Amino acid sequence: MQGGDYGAPTIDNHAALPRSLNPPALDSSLMRIPLAWKNLVHQPRRLLVAVCGIGFAVVLMFMQLGFRNALFDSTVALHRALDADLVITSVARYSVLINETFSRRRLAQALACASIESARPLYIDTLQSVWKDPASGQTHPIRVLAFDPRDPLLPIDPALAQALVKPGTMLVDRRSKGDYGQPQVGDDIELSGHQTEIVGMFELGTDFANDGNVIMSTQQFRNYYTAPGARTDRLANVDIGALKLKPGASPSAAIAELTAALPDDVQVLTRKEFINRELSFWQTSTPIGFIFMMGTIMGFIVGVVICYQILYSDVDDHMAEFATLKAMGYHNSYFISLVLQESLWLSAFGFVPGIIVAGTLYMLLSALTGLLMDLTTGRVIGVLLLTLAMCIVSGCLALRRVFQADPAELF
Amino acid sequence: MRFRRRRPKTNGQPQVLATSVNPVLRGSDSDHNLCVRIEDLSHHYGTGELKKQVLFDNNLELARGEIVIMTGPSGSGKTTLLTLIGALRTVQEGSIQVLGTELCGLDDHALTEVRRGIGFIFQAHNLFESLTARQNVRMALELKSVPPEQADARAAELLQLLGLGKRLEYKPDSMSGGQRQRVAIARALANRPQLILADEPTAALDKQSGRDVVDLLKRIAKEELATILIVTHDNRILDVADRIVNMVDGHVISDVVVNEAAVICEFLRKVPLFAALDPRTLTEVADKMGLETHPEGTVLVRQGDPGDKFYLIRSGSAVVTVSDGTHKRELARIEEGDFFGEAALISGEPRNATVTATDEVALCTLDKEEFRAVLESSAPFKEQMLRILFSRQ
Numbered sequence: 001m002q003g004g005d006y007g008a009p010t011i012d013n014h015a016a017l018p019r020s021l022n023p024p025a026l027d028s029s030l031m032r033i034p035l036a037w038k039n040l041v042h043q044p045r046r047l048l049v050a051v052c053g054i055g056f057a058v059v060l061m062f063m064q065l066g067f068r069n070a071l072f073d074s075t076v077a078l079h080r081a082l083d084a085d086l087v088i089t090s091v092a093r094y095s096v097l098i099n100e101t102f103s104r105r106r107l108a109q110a111l112a113c114a115s116i117e118s119a120r121p122l123y124i125d126t127l128q129s130v131w132k133d134p135a136s137g138q139t140h141p142i143r144v145l146a147f148d149p150r151d152p153l154l155p156i157d158p159a160l161a162q163a164l165v166k167p168g169t170m171l172v173d174r175r176s177k178g179d180y181g182q183p184q185v186g187d188d189i190e191l192s193g194h195q196t197e198i199v200g201m202f203e204l205g206t207d208f209a210n211d212g213n214v215i216m217s218t219q220q221f222r223n224y225y226t227a228p229g230a231r232t233d234r235l236a237n238v239d240i241g242a243l244k245l246k247p248g249a250s251p252s253a254a255i256a257e258l259t260a261a262l263p264d265d266v267q268v269l270t271r272k273e274f275i276n277r278e279l280s281f282w283q284t285s286t287p288i289g290f291i292f293m294m295g296t297i298m299g300f301i302v303g304v305v306i307c308y309q310i311l312y313s314d315v316d317d318h319m320a321e322f323a324t325l326k327a328m329g330y331h332n333s334y335f336i337s338l339v340l341q342e343s344l345w346l347s348a349f350g351f352v353p354g355i356i357v358a359g360t361l362y363m364l365l366s367a368l369t370g371l372l373m374d375l376t377t378g379r380v381i382g383v384l385l386l387t388l389a390m391c392i393v394s395g396c397l398a399l400r401r402v403f404q405a406d407p408a409e410l411f
Numbered sequence: 412m413r414f415r416r417r418r419p420k421t422n423g424q425p426q427v428l429a430t431s432v433n434p435v436l437r438g439s440d441s442d443h444n445l446c447v448r449i450e451d452l453s454h455h456y457g458t459g460e461l462k463k464q465v466l467f468d469n470n471l472e473l474a475r476g477e478i479v480i481m482t483g484p485s486g487s488g489k490t491t492l493l494t495l496i497g498a499l500r501t502v503q504e505g506s507i508q509v510l511g512t513e514l515c516g517l518d519d520h521a522l523t524e525v526r527r528g529i530g531f532i533f534q535a536h537n538l539f540e541s542l543t544a545r546q547n548v549r550m551a552l553e554l555k556s557v558p559p560e561q562a563d564a565r566a567a568e569l570l571q572l573l574g575l576g577k578r579l580e581y582k583p584d585s586m587s588g589g590q591r592q593r594v595a596i597a598r599a600l601a602n603r604p605q606l607i608l609a610d611e612p613t614a615a616l617d618k619q620s621g622r623d624v625v626d627l628l629k630r631i632a633k634e635e636l637a638t639i640l641i642v643t644h645d646n647r648i649l650d651v652a653d654r655i656v657n658m659v660d661g662h663v664i665s666d667v668v669v670n671e672a673a674v675i676c677e678f679l680r681k682v683p684l685f686a687a688l689d690p691r692t693l694t695e696v697a698d699k700m701g702l703e704t705h706p707e708g709t710v711l712v713r714q715g716d717p718g719d720k721f722y723l724i725r726s727g728s729a730v731v732t733v734s735d736g737t738h739k740r741e742l743a744r745i746e747e748g749d750f751f752g753e754a755a756l757i758s759g760e761p762r763n764a765t766v767t768a769t770d771e772v773a774l775c776t777l778d779k780e781e782f783r784a785v786l787e788s789s790a791p792f793k794e795q796m797l798r799i800l801f802s803r804q
Contacts, residue, residue: 032553033546033553035541038541041541042540318539320535323537324533327497327531328526328527328531328550328554328598330523331523411494411499
């Protein structure tokens with residue numbers, strides 16, 4: 001009596017159900033609800049705190065990098081100002097600070113090379129030069145630079161250079177530190193025991209080893225700094241040789257030619273190599289670069305902590321909602337992108353005020369200390385990348401909390 | 412104390428009290444009517460010394476379009492069972508099939524995919540404070556890559572359905588508790604889930620809001636043919652249930668069909684003839700059927716009378732006799748799951764036999780017009796019915 005022998009036809013329930021929303025093969029991800037943005041701006045006060053914190057970290061990094069760069073920029077200010085295509089120094093002079101000289105004959109030998117137009121000596125004294133402040137009577141070491149005033153090696157006013165020809169004269173770096181008093185043109189200053197008249201000012205800037213600069217003629221330099229009773233005069237030992245190439249001569253060919261012609265007690269560098277060698281000395285052989293790098297890392301860590309704090313508390317506040325999203329079928333990849341979006345927004349929010357404050361501080365500090373604080377594009381991009389990295393690192397840390405959201409605990 | 416094992420009265424098998432289905436008929440159940448099938452499900456928490464069993468060899472089936480309320484003291488394992496059905500936990504022992512997918516052995520990623528077909532309603536609304544009602548609902552729709560305009564329209568349509576048409580752009584903090592829960596329900600319903608799991612959906616609501624939410628769920632169950640499993644302690648909403656499952660100490664101790672239509676529906680599912688119907692028609696048929704009980708000896712159908720009803724024996728037995736005027740001849744004895752009275756309805760002729768109750772019988776009945784409507788609505792059903800009719804002649 002029963003119809004059990006007849007196989008019931010299979011009915012596709014899914015096809016039988018009305019569905020007005022067939023998912024089309026259309027990527028609408030661009031039009032998604034910007035949950036990351038909405039969650040961030042939903043609590044303006046927290047966002048403000050976040051922006052201040054991250055902005056602070058950005059300023060900290062800018063300042064540390066700024067100081068570091070100011071150090072490096074100022075130590076190579078002389079290198080950059082030097083009017084030379086190639087530079088000769090003693091092989092032992094791995095930094096301009098090191099008082100290793102070479103024989104002036106090497107310049108004559110260099111000039112004999114076909115590609116060399118001129119070979120001029122630059123003399124530097126930092127050991128014996130003492131500046132006496134007329135007001136306080138206190139003495140301070142100062143760096144003296146000497147070259148032929150008729151053919152200046154540094155970019156100074158030709159009229160001022162001409163004035164140096166007269167004995168007992170000097171030019172003073174306007175950016176020298178306050179220890180030297182307020183020297184004015186026309187003042188007579190006792191420099192290394194000689195009354196010397198200031199005939200003009202120039203600008204070079206201080207660095208971490210030198211507080212001020214003076215320029216004088218080579219003739220006067222010999223008179224001031226040749227030790228009494230010495231067999232040779234001071235001018236026989238050159239600190240830096242500045243070479244100019246003949247028009248059209250290739251620097252590398254010239255270096256090869258010079259290296260072959262000169263004995264190995266001197267080295268020949270292009271001006272760029274000369275600058276880079278100085279920088280690498282400061283970066284690798286002194287703790288100064290490291291100290292400021294530490295400062296930058298500190299700023300980075302402060303930023304990570306602040307950003308993490310903000311992201312973590314935001315995630316923590318939404319644990320139940322995240323768990324609900326997981327229950328609904330959202331995969332972990334959604335949460336990764338959500339938290340990373342939040343961290344990218346935070347880095348953008350923090351960076352803008354950060355760079356404004358840092359730019360202002362750069363100008364103020366540069367004016368106050370004489371250090372070169374340049375906000376170059378490369379440095380802005382560098383700090384921007386650091387800021388992004390900072391926020392992404394903290395985002396990754398905060399993600400661990402998101403992964404703890406367990407929809408099974410919602411019931 | 413909490414997980415102390417008590418000897419189950421039913422030996423772990425679900426005891427179907429109100430329907431007392433014949434075991435022979437159980438096997439003929441067809442899968443397309445089932446939303447959830449749980450077999451020999453056990454679950455433990457902890458490991459080693461601390462290992463505790465919270466579920467013991469449970470069996471349970473949830474049919475499509477059914478509203479099941481699960482009750483039981485706290486710690487009885489009902490929440491664990493709910494999370495297992497919801498693919499929120501890994502199945503350790505036994506089997507759970509949800510919407511045709513076996514959950515046992517699935518990894519996290521696959522479980523997440525299964526969850527996309529399930530609607531979850533939690534005790535707390537868990538809405539994003541930063542999003543409007545409409546955006547909160549859209550969060551569910553975005554899982555299916557619905558284009559934004561369509562998603563917006565669907566979200567608005569759902570919220571209107573839930574009486575929140577004027578609150579589309581409100582954020583949760585400017586809505587009442589009931590309104591927020593309704594937004595959460597809209598979010599759970601957005602993707603037309605075939606299974607909805609609700610945990611104390613009325614706990615945070617006042618009497619009227621709670622009633623509204625439950626009525627709404629009932630409507631969804633019927634209209635969308637969604638299965639709804641509600642865990643609740645709220646006695647006020649027990650009346651929406653088609654079935655009430657009670658759990659104690661990790662065992663399903665009772666599984667009672669409480670709704671008349673649901674009782675019939677449950678029964679129809681066991682009858683091979685009706686198994687041919689799609690779930691929606693089955694539910695409709697069950698809704699239209701009446702229940703009659705007759706004492707022993709009652710003449711249920713008399714030969715020669717005009718046919719007005721179709722009968723299905725739910726319990727008891729009867730005898731079919733034919734009289735040629737002088738002799739009475741016994742044709743067959745029929746019992747639970749057998750049906751009669753269809754020939755007169757199909758042919759339009761008078762009854763061709765007499766059916767008499769041989770003990771107390773319970774009958775499911777369907778009026779002539781409705782019977783014909785069902786016949787016309789389902790070709791496989793009609794085909795089978797005619798085949799059976801032909802074989803009897």
